[in-house]
Amino acid sequence: MSSLLGPADIRTLAARLGVRPTKTLGQNFVHDPNTVRRIVRAAELAPTDVVLEVGPGLGSLTLALLPEAAHVHAVELDPVLASALAATVADRAPDHADRLTVHSGDAKRVAAADLVPAPTALVANLPYNVAVPVVLNLLAALPTLASGLVMVQKEVADRLTAEPGSRTYGIPTAKLAWYADARPAGRVPPAVFWPVPNVDSGLVRFVRHDPPPGDRERTFAVVDAAFAQRRKTLRSALAGWAGGPDRAEKALVTAGIDPGLRGEALTITQFAAIAAAAPAAPAGSGYGRRS
Known part of the structure; x- marks a missing residue:
């Protein structure tokens, strides 16, 4: 059984690691256990799914994912956070620690050969400033990704799930539609994050389909x-x-x-x-x- 991180746990862990969330890396850590449970439910994972999590941070979502999936690949750009994640999981979810592989690096440069077993689902709280390129690059690089649930800035969520003819329909919408059917999966308030962002977040659920004919x-x-x-x-x-x-x-x-x-x-x-x-x-x- 995983012990999820609450607000006090997040601050204590960050202080111990000497981590101060930075805007440069788009770091806003989820500290509400109900929110991470909601994300996992919305992802509709099967027990056989291999999850790719981008930007696990201090491990809030990782701890909720591990009991629900066969394996979790966590890709973290911040080397301090990447090096600490396995220890957090071993402490709070020892029964599932063997399901986790941590990758220190940039998710935009991940290749299929780096991820064994091959991921079937993307579930992530994505940094606002790189959300769209990360999703599109991963769908292009990882053909085994069959579905995903990402938390992004609400404005980005609206763009990714817009219908043709709407004001928010644009380049991200059309390019995501090449790979997958996407739909909104709910709004997330700022209060569940530390530090508190000045915008709402939105959940986007997508399921891969065959691309249209053409190049x-x-x-x-x-x-x-x-x-x-x-x-x-x-x-x-x-x-x-x-x-x-x-x-x-x-x-x-x-x-x-x-x-x-x-x-x-x-x-x-x-x-x-x-x-x-x-x-x-x-x-x-x-x-x-x-x-």
Whole structure:
């Protein structure tokens, strides 16, 4: 049985380690046991799941995950926190300590070969400043990730789960949709964190699906171009990518997309169709190149 960390435990442990939460690393530690239990429930884990936790910090969520999963890979950027996590788990969850592997390093650079057994679920309280690239990079790098539950800034949660046509629909929404179906899974108040952030957090649950037909890099380039000038019609916004407005219009018509629409109206499948329909930009034109 795991003994979860409360507010006093968090502060005592941080003081013993000489840890002061920093904005640079986006450190806001969850100190409410009910919140971490809620996160684990929302993740809908099976006993056979291998969990990847990014940014375990002092171990609040880790302790709640270990009894519910076959194994937990905890990836921590802060070397002091990474070196202390195993001892915290051994002290508070000795029956499950053998299920934990701690990795000291940057989650954006994790490779599948680093994680044995292969992770099947991502469950994490993600630093606000890197949440989107971490999720997208992990889904790209780890094809075994079948589902996830992440806690992010509420504004980011709204973007990741937005529907086409909404004001919050944009690049993160479309790119996540390449990999998975995402939905909001609840709001988390600031008071459950130490230090207390000045924004609410949100839970995002996602389940991987097969990507649409087409090339991911090419499709993502279309997404980037469409939202770089989101107030423009697709005919204008995609002109630089396609090699001119006429070429953009031709690709859009071929893909069955109205050139007068804006990017926020399209699904990821429609973006993929545009990418497949557009011919290569003329040699030496400079179009379609990204620095």
